Amino acid sequence: MQIQHQVHTAAQQPERAAQLREGDVYRATIKERKGNDEAVLSIRGREVVAKFEGGIPASDRATIQVTEPQGDVIRVKTLHADGQQPRTNEQGSTGRQQELNQTLRQLGVQQPTPELRQAASILMDKGIPLTKEAVQELQRFMNEGKPEERLQTVQAIANKRLEVTANHLRAVHEALHGRPLNQVMTDLAREMDPEFKPQPVEREGVERDANRSREVMPQSAREHIDTLMRQNGAFSSGTIEQVERTMRQPEQLHQLAREQLSGSLSTLSTSVQGNQAQLQQTLSLLEVVNHAEKTLQREPSLEKVLQQIQSQLSGHQELTEAIETDLNKVMESARDFQEKGRELKARQELSTMIQQIKEVAKTSEMQSLTVEANTYVQNEQFQTSVEMTSKSIAVTTVTEKLAQMTADFKSLQRDITRNLDLVNRQIEQFRSQAQHHSKPLLETTIKKLDNAILRSEMMLLADMRTERQLMQASSQLHEAKKLLGKGRHQEANRIVREVQQLVEQLNFKPSETKIMHYTAANERALREAQLPSQSFTSQLNETARGPVQEGSPRAMFEMVRGLGLNRDSEVAQQLASGRDQQQQDSSQRDLKTTLLQLARGEEEGSRVQQLASQALNNVTGQQLLSRSDQQGNLQSMFFQLPFLLEKKVENLQVFVNSRNEGQQVDWENCSLYFLMETPKMGEIGIVVSATERQLSVTLKNDKADFQAKMEPLVEMAVEKLGEIGYSINGIKYTHLSSETEKTEQETEKSRQQPVFTEKGFDFKI
Template sequence: MQIMKGINANSLPQREQSASPLKQGEVCSLLIKTRIGNEEAVAVIKGQEVQVQFEGKMPSGDRLTAVIGAVNEKGLLVVRPTASQPAGITNITDSLKTMMANAGFPFETNRDLLAAAKRAAASGGTVNEEILTNLQYFLAEEPGTISEKLKTIATMLEKKLELSVSQLHAVHQTLHGKNTAETLAQLAQSLGIPIGLETQTALPEKEFQVINQALEGKGDLYSAVEKWFMEFMAEKNDGTPETQIDQTLAAEVVHTQQAVPAKKIIVTEITKRLAGLAADFKKEQRSISLNLEQLAKSTNSKQNRATAKQTLENTIHKLNQVILKSDMMLYADMETEKHLLTASSRLAEAGGLIEKGNLAETKAIVQEIKGLIDKIQFKPANVKIMHFTEDLLKQSLPRQNTLKQTIKTQIEQAVKPPAIKQPSARQIFENIKALGLTHELDAAANLLQPKQEQLSRLNASLKQDPERTVLPLDPQTKHNAMQQSEQELNLKAALIKFLQSESSYTSSGHDAEQTIAHLTGQQLLNKSEATGMQQLYLQLPLLLNNKMENIKVYVSSEKQGETLDWENCSLYFVLETKKMGEIGIMVHVQNRQLSLTFKNDQELFQAKMEPLTGAALERLQEIGYHTGAIQYGAFTNSTMPTGEQPTSAASETRKAPAAVKKGFDFSI
């Protein structure tokens, strides 16, 4: 399975910059484009092409840091490379001291600012009075130690991020502020919205089997859904507050004749959704199967190698689109998702065989996967259809859809833990989207879509289609829902909208701002790099036992065009637990050979973990990984690569895992 790029901080709205004037004494990075003789050149400084004259000998390299001088009698800007003289370090320090004095920050009382400015200049970044002002404000006003703030600045310089006040604040909040779980918990508290997931006790699977049989053509789907729905409503009407959606409505639908139209509408909606998903799945299944059949034929001759490779890449792409982006996987059971993941990984393996010219083995894998694809039956999961049904019931209730309710819904979606019996990679991706970490990318893609295509993505209950029975919604609710769908509403978008009507001076407004900054900081840290490495840093909040918990995730991989190499990558998970302290899980994959290392400082950790690891290895093997022995080690000396402040004093000087390099780029 390919790992597609999902978040790109280049798409984030950033402060518009015009070409700023070059000031004498300013330290800037410089790129030589054209050399003119031994002393003159056309160079790019701060995005502007300028003809310059070097003070002394012109450097041999094209990229350097230089101090801006005066304009000479020829009208050329004089520049002095900071490392062109033995006193280069002194020169740059003196230039920065002069600039600080001009900005009103004498270095005698601002030595931390001088250290930050020297670091910025040494990294090739631009240093001017505006940058100095931003750095001074950040060092003086932002909570945290000087060490933490300097680490934040260093991380931003590595990522080539603009040192603006807002971005410094956002990245610092992510690295050294409260974690995502704590931030969301505080936000929910200040808004007065209790966050908790209803106890979801799925109906016995035997009650649901009749629906899957009907989807296979063995029985009437409407009748099967109707029977299951009645069981579902009876369960909801058991008098237990934790499992009630609306006891009055449930009793009405189950027991009274007056609610027959409402029941019929909901049952019809579920039936049409299931029938539509099954039909879409069969269509994609048929298309993929035909591709594989064509691929098998093209492997009969070495002359068709290029054609076979292209067909294989198209097939893998189609499979990954089904797994990551289609609505089908939002309702499919774990077995269906697992089969598709296995098919994608095995076909990726076949791609390597094509490169080696091993067409016979490629053909064998393709035929094997074609047989697997042809046998898959789309089977929705009981618990996922229950969630969909609950949403339909909630839509039918007469209530005001306030912005706070939207924020509550998005937080609950973002922290929803995977179902115990139906764990799903797709659900984790939906949780990430609910936070708003793909907000700008989704909004941009939505704007580029034709209007008709946008409308087709609306929930069926919002369409005014005379041939389709929908839930009765008032015009204002339809309008609100239409707006929400068109804007790809998520937590970040909802909070931005909330701040339009709420002052940041209130506690709820302040917490909303902090949450937005925290999410934006993650996006900035995931900025795309021009190097061959792509990396990811995420904080995933999960609601466990009605308490918000936080998981930190780091991913490092070589790039393959617009994708990450999932067969050769490293993942590092950090979990904070009450009983065992911090636990690190290092997953390293090389040529599909997967090694696992668990890190913790407790003496009995290995003994407690060993009984649990067998099932985890089996699941990894099922989707195409080869697993080796599990290693155990201490957590104390194995830190995270972001320069974050450790949570325990004993971990003050941790080092980053060797597999994770600097910089982070989030790609799904």
């Protein structure tokens, strides 16, 4: 699947090579001479016609300063030109320093430091313009900290061809060399809520992973014992019995615990059911309705919901005959919807009925109270009704969305199968010449499919199987496109037919977990006050918990959106579409937007304001470092993603190198480096290199038992990667530091973050 590069910032405008300003200093190449004082110059990859003050320099490379940028022919003057005769290394170094000194003096710095000269040289060699303002900011920046780190920041700005401004320098430096984003955000959350504790993922997911790991470990033990028996011949019967008994113990203990727990729950359930009638009679109708309401919200099984609501409400002495008749009708209707697989609609019907009964209960109860108590109850009931109205609206919203998504999926299905059928017929008709006729429609189909996976709302609720099948279809169509380009039309046609059949058989199946998550998010959005200080902790917790479904690319994309890494491009799209500011603010619920509000709204210099600004700079720096280079053939990206690990927010650093294919990352040919700090295993690095969808993976850590602990997890990951079209070339394990025998201090020095070079990030450790 082709991943579109969507991370932008407001600074990412088209290159300004043609928008030269008076006083800007550039390194220019003379492409064509037109007389004694006029020439065609190449500046930042664009050609402009320039008139030289004092004549054109003899050499083809020169440092020039713009004196008059207006008009079709700009005016420039030469600050210095490359010499015609080759220099020795020493002469060349001295000469370059003199040239840089002269340039910097022209821009207001009379005594430049060696670090400033080096920074200016880096920028000019990349075609970045130097102005008086830029040099002043650069001088201030270079004097504030470690020169080596500061030069790495300047190199990153030059490689991304960013304008030299205080904001760019500060943001990029914070992302590369500042405190990890997870630490800053955790401190900010605790500053606003001293009791902030990240919430772990759902218990079901933890138990599922634990069960799977438990199954993997006994299986590995059995295989290991079988190997020993084959290698060493027969063991004594006593030894074999002891081994088998030992292997059975974990499973037996686990089974015993489950049986005991099941028995306890059964006893408790029987006890509750036995007393339920007496609960029923002593509680008021309003209390019974509240119980029924909680049952509807919390019980995942609709069948149990129907049973419990029936037993809780039916026959209550405060229910009128008419209301009880309506209740029975709704229960029958809900069961009909359940049989048709429309569970959300059934729950919506029940919710509406419960609200009606609740209103009746309120009226009845309020009539029997004194005036003072009645006032208190009214206030309390109002607060409760606001929350439940939010719940009702949220469920209604999800139901409507689900119906629309189902229709959208069927429409997508029809469009793709129709397109693939046409591609199939074109290939059969034109055979070896099919590439010219079929390629445009095939590319359109791939783009439509990829957009559905990453951009449409369908994948927000689709189950994991459907999402992976769509990814597999995209991967196969990319392969068919390549085969067409090689003239292998029969193989391409076979793949197109297979994908067509796959898409035709797809069925849009929403995931229950995703539906619950989506409903909760809508309810929270309706209930929560929109104050940044109140929403930040919940947003951080949501982002740190990561994708709801393991292995889901769409969930991962939503996590990146939640952090705000593509906020600016989405705001620009909203402005272009003509939406008003209020709509934009309500639709932006990402962390970057909240950080902007905190940085602007809190008292200047306060701890909250400082932390919000620090985190904001980090996020903006990531956006700048992930900027698409219009002039380069390579694309590099950098992310710091907070993730929850053992009830603590940790930091996952992601470095990406790829070919630049029209602002797209080439997913079939790219390199990724993941770097994370874990409480038990320490720092872990994972290098993934993809070449024609063949993956080479290297896992790095300094612990002696690292490989043994990782292998079961790697096996699961390999299986998932295979499902979406990748195959593994090889997996290697190595040390993170170059020499494990080094002292702790030396080892720490030997570890380095990937350095931002001209070709992207250097992953060497």
